[in-house]
């Protein structure tokens with residue numbers, strides 16, 4: 625599989641925000657979001673086999689037992705990823721996959737929680753909303769919002785596609801927070817408002 629990087633940091637968003645986490649970032653993406661914060665992972669990467677990936681995770685993990693597979697779009701390499709996830713699960717790692725919601729979760733979901741990043745209008749891209757039905761209570765939905773139009777879109781999505789997963793709203797770094805907070809409160813949106821910790825602490 626094509627790997628962009630393996631590193632350890634604090635999880636910046638979602639259900640495990642703030643927890644020490646090993647990040648396995650796979651290279652390659654099928655979207656071109658306007659505010660993409662990992663353009664270096666949209667292509668390229670180094671070709672690595674499963675044994676290399678497992679050794680890299682073990683070496684960097686120490687006592688940490690949480691792995692986040694991110695990208696790029698990691699599910700584009702699902703065929704190679706599933707055996708890695710299965711091995712990590714057997715070794716006691718809890719895994720989560722951050723996906724842009726354009727690729728079915730497939731067999732990866734049996735070994736990993738899913739965080740589906742639902743693309744909002746400001747991104748210039750669109751997720752497959754039919755995938756939301758496959759999410760369960762251990763999964764998460766994330767809307768990265770730049771403005772009120774994005775927030776209104778998130779509200780519409782949640783009304784049209786009720787989900788069992790926990791829902792997070794994360795403002796784009798640098799966005800004006802007050803109007804977004806006011807909207808969440810006024811509409812009593814069923815979301816958790818979350819700042820992107822990795823931007824605040826200086827992690828990519």
Ligand code: SF4
Nearest residue numbers: 653655657660696724
């Ligand atoms: S899905 Fe993620 S990696 Fe791909 S372009 Fe969008 S933000 Fe960048």
